[in-house]
Amino acid sequence: MNNIHEDSVDFQSNSQEEKQQLSVQSVLSRGSQEEIKFTKGQAGHSDDECSTDLEDDSMFMEQNNSVIVDVFFIYPSRLLIFISVFTSSRRLNLSPSDVYLKACKQTGAVPVSYILCHLDDAILDLNYYGLGPLGAKALAILLKSHGVVTHLELKGNSLQAEGTQYLMAMLFENISIQSLNLSDNKLGLKGAEVISKMLSDNRKLKSINLSENDFSDAAAKCLAEALKNDFVVKDLDLSYNCICDAGGEDLGVMLAENIGIEVLNLSWNHFLIRGNAALIAGLKVNATLKQLQLSNSGFGCPEVQLMAEVLQQNDTLVLLDLSINCVDDEAVRLLCQGLATNETLEVLKLSRNPITKIGAATLLRTVKKNMKSALEEIDISSVLVCETFVELLEETRVTRPALRFQYYILPSVTKNLLALGIFKKFFEEQNKSIMDFFQALDKEGTMKVSTSAFRKAVKEANIPLDQQQLGWLVRKFDKNCTATIVYSVVQTFV
Incomplete structure (x- = not known):
């Protein structure tokens, strides 16, 4: 049976139709504003005693020939409900677009044409469409039984906790959605509580993005508790929130x-050493995490030293x-203590840190020395390197051709590297x-020539070097700055 909000079903009489329409509209309008208390008996399957402000409405006490009221509990412990009125598909045979349009009319939401045009898409991208709670409600009614969408993008829609309630209720019924983006939706603590309830009984959602939602330590605690026993979620994004040390400890x-979690993004939170230490301690015994993002998380030497210890044993x-x-x-030196023996890390990102060409x-050198290292990509794109680094990198790539370094280099350095x-x-x-x-410059056969003689001979030979x-070539040939070039050593360069 298709779940819809129907307002134009042919009933036995106009008065009956009007009565039922008014009842549905009143319930739906109140559903987002207040908690409706009742027990299982109201669904018509039990004689349990109920307490509700809707107990006089016969629509919720029986089924008639064409309309069935489906009442299901989102979170029994909080007695929150989501009410979905739907009709028999055998009688009405409504398309998904009809279901959505009628849901919008019933909830007062403005229909989104993009939804109507992409009902058959596996990825439904509704980022920044301004849905709000009512738009989320209409969308939830559609997706409750629409099993096509696998990835739902809802970033920046001001859903708030209210709109999230409808979506979480929908996820209990939907059989297809595996990835959900709820970033930048002003969810706060209440939103985190709603999501935590769903995660406690999650069976199919594998990826959830909750970044930019003003989550505090209390919100992190709710989510952490729910995720302790969750083995379905593989990708969790909590970046750009307001989680501090207490929240870091809970997440640790x-x-x-x-x-279950394989990808975790905690970047741009407010961790200090206590929160970071707790996260690293958790990582030390974790056996499933594959990607960890801690950009702008207060990491310094103490935290890096702890991370190095993890890298020594993490596989x-x-x-x-x-x-x-x-x-x-x-800190790079300390980190290299872990990298010296690590055999699984493939990507390391260290850009925009106070690292110099020395680091x-x-x-x-550490990567070059560890022949079992799996590192293929290292990002130090903000570090200004010199010619020596580039030459060492080329040497390393002889045995590690797949190794990619991102670094910053001046045009003058690139020019110098062309000299040889x-x-x-x-x-x-x-x-x-x-x-x-x-040898032509070495009149006495000493196997040495002065740097001044070398400079003069290069110019006289019209070798095209500025x-x-x-x-730079002189400095390369005379590394010890003795003003002489032992040209037998030059052979190793050329």
Whole structure:
């Protein structure tokens, strides 16, 4: 049977029709504003005693030939209900669009044309459509029995806790939705409580985005309690909220007990060392988490040291995002203690941290040394690196060709890196040997030439290097700054 709000069914008499329409409208309008108290007996399946302001309405006490009132409990412990009036599909055969339009008329919501045009889409993208609670109510009526949508996007719709109630009720009946985006909907603590009730009995929702909802420590506690025993949710996003250390501790306990979550985003909250320590402690015993995002989460040396200990023994985490924190060169050194033995981490994000070229080189050397490292992508895109780092990276890629580093490099550095290639190419085109070039300068056969003599000879030979490139080439050949070049060593470069 299709769930609808019907306002134009042919009844035996006009007076009967009007009476039933008024009853439905009154209930639906009150459903979003007050709690309606009643017991199981009101659904017509029990003789239990009931207490309700609707007990005199015969519509909720019986079934007639064409209309059935389906009353189901969202959260029995809170006696909240969602009332759905629907008709027999065999008699009315209403299409999903008709169901939605009638639901909008019954609830007073403005129909969204996008919904009508995409009823057959698996991904229903309603981000920033301004649905509000009433729009969510009409949508919930449609989706309760519409088993096509698998991904529902509802970001920025001002749903608030009220609108979320209808959606959570719908999820108890819907058999297809696996991914739900409720970010930026002003849910607050009440919204978190409503969602927690659903998560306590979740059977099919695998991904839920709850970012930007003003969740506090109390909200985090509700969600953490519900998720402790949930094994269905795989992807949870709680970023851009107001969760502090107390909430971090609750989430840490959840992380230690949860056996389902694989992707967790806690970026841009208000954790300090206590909350971060609790999260890391939970991660230490967690056996399922694969991706952890903690961007802008107050990570410094103490937290990084704890994370390094986790990386030494963790064999499930493949992505770690610590960007926009307080990770400096010393923190990178501590992190490398974990990376030196880790064999599973594939992606490491450290951009927009106070890391210098020293920390970048430390990181690269650690990755190069650990032959069992699985790292394929490292993001230090805000770090200004030098020529030495780039050359070391090229050496590393000989044995690790899949390794990708994101870094920042000045045009002048890139130009310098071309100098050695230009130098080699010049002699190849002349069919001459670089060693012959140096030997011609070494009149006494000492295997050394002065840097000044080298500079002069390069200019006289018209090798196309500018002053900057020539200076860098001299520094490369004379690493110890002795003003002499041992040209036997030059062979290792060319």
